[in-house]
Amino acid sequence: MEKAPCTSPEDLLPVYREKVVPVADTITLNQFEAELLTRRKIHSQEEVLEVMDKLYSMGPDMVVITSSDLLSLRGTDYLMALGSQRTRTPDGSTVTQRIPREMHKVDATFIGTGDSFAAMLLAWMHKHPNNLKVACEKTLSATHHVLQRTRLHNTGC
Ligand SMILES: Nc1ncnc2c1ncn2[C@@H]1O[C@H](COP(=O)(O)OP(=O)(O)O)[C@@H](O)[C@H]1O
Secondary structure, three states, X not given: OOOOOOOOOHHHHHHHHHHHHHHOOEEEEOHHHHHHHHOOOOOOHHHHHHHHHHHHHOOOOEEEEEEEOXXXXXXXXXXXXXXXXXXXXOOOOEEEEEEEEEEEOOOOOOOOHHHHHHHHHHHHHHHOOOOHHHXXXXXXXXXXXXXXXXHHHHHOO
């Protein structure tokens, strides 16, 4: 999970908030990025849902928090990802599907996992256009395999 300092200049944040997010259908971001965009800190599962609601109010219909290290009920060896999709029913109300998943942490630091996650999610959403659950699960599974192999390749264990 990316932490400060940001890989993007902070003065671009208003551009993301005001120009980019409002025209996005889907956003994938880690906990830190979600906190920056919404100006809210996440300390609990309730707060992550509030932050996701805030992100929905900014425009997208699909929000995927790729990782959070606070929220897993299984302890500090786990990361949580949370997929979520909002659909409008014919009567005008909204229904939100949430897909929380926990993954075992791979003991290494990786760069580019967020980009690779987003690319794989796009590919799986194309294959499973009406099934975010399957698309998220396949993305997480593939990501985990790639990271384990990367670690094995680099450390031999
Ligand atoms: N140390 C790790 N152990 C296990 N999975 C990881 C680890 N780092 C990243 N991932 C996986 O990569 C995905 C994207 O990584 P994340 O850290 O959220 O993105 P970013 O690179 O944008 O900070 C996560 O959903 C998770 O599946």
